[in-house]
Amino acid sequence: MLDTTKKFEVPEGVDLELRLAGPVIRINAWLIDAAIRLAIIVVAFFTLTWLGKVGIGVMLLIYFLTEWFYPVFFELKQGATPGKRLFNLYVCHDDGTPVNWQSSMLRNLLRVADFFPFAYALGLLCMLANRDFKRLGDIAAGTVVVYREKESIAISILDAEPTPLPVPLTLTEQRAILDFAERHAYLSESRQQELANHLSELTTKQGEEGVKELYCYANWLLKGQ
Amino acid sequence: MKQAQFEQKYQERWQGFERLIQDLEKRKNKRQISTDNHYDFPKIYRDICSHYAIARQRYYSPVLIRRLHALVLAGQVQLYRHQTIWLWKVFEFVLATFPQMFRKHIKVFWLATALFYGPAVAMGLACYMDSQYMYSVMDRWQVAEMEYMYDPENKNIGRKEEREADTDFMMFGYYIFNNVSIGFRTFASGILLGIGTLFILFYNGIVIGGVAGYLTQLGYTETFWPFVSGHGSFELTAIVISGMAGLILARPIFAPGNMTRINALKRAAQDSIQLMIGAALMLFIAAFIEAFWSSSTSVPISVKLGVAAVLWAGVTLYLSLAGRTRSEH
Numbered sequence: 001m002l003d004t005t006k007k008f009e010v011p012e013g014v015d016l017e018l019r020l021a022g023p024v025i026r027i028n029a030w031l032i033d034a035a036i037r038l039a040i041i042v043v044a045f046f047t048l049t050w051l052g053k054v055g056i057g058v059m060l061l062i063y064f065l066t067e068w069f070y071p072v073f074f075e076l077k078q079g080a081t082p083g084k085r086l087f088n089l090y091v092c093h094d095d096g097t098p099v100n101w102q103s104s105m106l107r108n109l110l111r112v113a114d115f116f117p118f119a120y121a122l123g124l125l126c127m128l129a130n131r132d133f134k135r136l137g138d139i140a141a142g143t144v145v146v147y148r149e150k151e152s153i154a155i156s157i158l159d160a161e162p163t164p165l166p167v168p169l170t171l172t173e174q175r176a177i178l179d180f181a182e183r184h185a186y187l188s189e190s191r192q193q194e195l196a197n198h199l200s201e202l203t204t205k206q207g208e209e210g211v212k213e214l215y216c217y218a219n220w221l222l223k224g225q
Numbered sequence: 226m227k228q229a230q231f232e233q234k235y236q237e238r239w240q241g242f243e244r245l246i247q248d249l250e251k252r253k254n255k256r257q258i259s260t261d262n263h264y265d266f267p268k269i270y271r272d273i274c275s276h277y278a279i280a281r282q283r284y285y286s287p288v289l290i291r292r293l294h295a296l297v298l299a300g301q302v303q304l305y306r307h308q309t310i311w312l313w314k315v316f317e318f319v320l321a322t323f324p325q326m327f328r329k330h331i332k333v334f335w336l337a338t339a340l341f342y343g344p345a346v347a348m349g350l351a352c353y354m355d356s357q358y359m360y361s362v363m364d365r366w367q368v369a370e371m372e373y374m375y376d377p378e379n380k381n382i383g384r385k386e387e388r389e390a391d392t393d394f395m396m397f398g399y400y401i402f403n404n405v406s407i408g409f410r411t412f413a414s415g416i417l418l419g420i421g422t423l424f425i426l427f428y429n430g431i432v433i434g435g436v437a438g439y440l441t442q443l444g445y446t447e448t449f450w451p452f453v454s455g456h457g458s459f460e461l462t463a464i465v466i467s468g469m470a471g472l473i474l475a476r477p478i479f480a481p482g483n484m485t486r487i488n489a490l491k492r493a494a495q496d497s498i499q500l501m502i503g504a505a506l507m508l509f510i511a512a513f514i515e516a517f518w519s520s521s522t523s524v525p526i527s528v529k530l531g532v533a534a535v536l537w538a539g540v541t542l543y544l545s546l547a548g549r550t551r552s553e554h
Contacts, residue, residue, distance in 0.1 A: 012274035014281075016298055053395040060398030068409060096298060097305040106498045112413035113421075122417075136416055139487060140474070140494035149295050155288050171284035178228075178286035222286065223229040 006132055006144060008095050016096055019147040021089045023127050026145055030120075032083030037066045068109070075104045088148045094132075103141040110137035157181040162223055163216035166202065174221050181218030228285045235276055242269050242296060249303045270300040321548030323503035326496055327466065328545070330473055337468040341426045341461075345434030352438030359439040362432055368439075375440050375448045393516050400512035404460060408467040408508050412501045415471025416490075418478060422471030429464060451526045454533035455519050458540045459511035466504040470497040507540075 006018045044062045048055035074081040079090040079098055091099050091107070099107075114123025114135045123135035132144050158181065169177075180195060187195070189208075196203070196210035203213040226234075245266065277293040327334065351358040359368055373379060407425070414421020440449040474497045477489035484492070518524075518532070 010274070010297070010301055012271055012297075014274050014278045014297060016294065016301070053391040057391075057395040057398030060395075060402045064398075064402040064405065068406070092302075096301055098302055098307070100307055102495055102498050105502060106494050109409050109413050109498070109501065110416060112410055113416045116414075116417060140416060140490055142491045142494075149298070157286075175284040175286070182286055182288045222227060224227040 021145045029083035029087050033081045071108045072104045106141035107137035160215040160219045162220035246299045324547040326499045334469045337465045341430045344430035348431045349434035349438035352435045353442045375445045397516035405508045411467040412470045415474035419475025426468040451529040456511045456515035458536040459507045463504040463507035470500040473497040
């Protein structure tokens with residue numbers, strides 16, 4: 001399937017999937033972070049310059065830290081900068097494990113190279129050419145920016161009299177019927193009927209009746225008699 | 226087994242695991258773990274993994290699979306979270322990891338040394354013999370400013386302003402901001418085929434060598450050398466190490482060995498970042514020495530040169546001996 005997911009296998013022998021974040025949402029997150037960093041520096045400037053030369057010294061230190069270590073601090077603390085967090089993104093290694101300090105430092109120091117020659121041009125090109133939307137820093141550090149999965153809402157299928165399938169179906173086909181039944185809350189009634197009508201050969205029914213019949217099958221697949 | 230039975234059978238375990246993960250997430254920074262349940266974490270995690278695999282194998286419904294997937298992913302994050310003591314890590318890094326890593330790549334260090342000190346010595350000699358060469362890298366205002374800073378008549382060596390305690394602190398902030406940033410740039414531009422690193426090493430070598438040669442030729446030896454020799458031990462060595470880290474980052478693109486370029490790069494990057502962080506710590510120390518010691522005018526020159534000799538010897542011994550193991554020669 002063509003999709004923006006990254007698959008990897010964990011030592012326990014199962015495949016997991018990560019949903020990769022593309023350039024646009026990452027630029028948005030970066031803009032938020034840039035605004036926060038600017039705010040920190042402006043506040044530091046106006047409060048500390050009153051304190052004379054010691055104040056200027058402290059301000060230069062704060063400027064240095066926000067310039068280089070702002071993303072590192074937040075990535076180690078919570079996996080994402082405030083900007084990324086706002087858009088439900090986080091940074092992890094290629095194998096889904098949380099970033100350690102080496103990887104976080106790497107991907108953030110290498111922003112210098114990604115920024116080259118101006119405004120992250122090289123980093124953006126690199127992201128567009130890379131399968132996993134990695135900029136140079138991500139390639140070197142072995143990290144990806146991915147979406148945090150939303151809390152899955154417990155959806156249950158509608159109760160109906162379990163009815164055995166009239167003909168044997170493959171597992172994929174059975175799963176399609178289950179998927180249909182689980183999505184009932186997201187589909188309008190007419191759309192449900194439209195979909196169910198495609199299976200009128202199986203259900204021998206049309207419209208509302210067909211939908212109900214599919215729910216019966218789904219119940220049978222899920223629970224048996 | 227039908228899905229409903231499967232869910233009923235393991236529902237409690239899954240809910241327990243969910244609670245466990247929430248617990249662990251909340252307790253992020255505290256190491257005390259309350260319930261006995263936590264000790265079973267890896268076992269429960271493996272069970273959930275197998276439930277996930279079974280659910281997929283049997284084509285159970287997408288919602289269930291998604292739920293188990295989320296559980297496995299959250300469990301993996303908790304299982305592989307780094308939980309070592311922060312301060313201990315810093316000690317370990319400074320006392321062993323960094324100097325070991327330095328010696329592992331010592332050849333690259335000599336290469337970076339040549340790339341930095343080579344141009345420095347050449348430019349230094351050129352400026353010493355003919356001061357006109359200085360103007361090829363600096364304009365005359367910069368030259369005049371530099372001359373003023375190290376003029377023996379000037380009471381505030383190495384600076385334009387009066388020397389007071391608060392000026393020291395301001396300069397400390399400035400040195401950190403300026404020097405560490407240069408170090409980071411030297412390193413990071415290594416990934417652009419090493420060109421950036423080569424350029425920064427070469428350029429800084431020329432400027433620093435040129436200034437040294439020019440001022441020596443002017444006869445400002447008693448102000449210039451005592452000022453720079455102390456912090457130079459940490460600063461110049463750290464700049465060379467930043468360059469070394471940048472070159473290590475550049476190497477896999479040309480010579481990946483028997484790996485793909487991307488894998489070779491990832492591997493080299495893990496080594497190079499440790500060198501860079503070590504170099505950044507050295508630049509911090511250098512900034513401290515430069516701001517609070519090098520600029521002091523009340524200390525006799527002989528003491529300053531003596532301290533400088535001790536510092537150079539210290540840096541050399543630290544990098545060549547710290548964290549040595551039996552297997553290392």
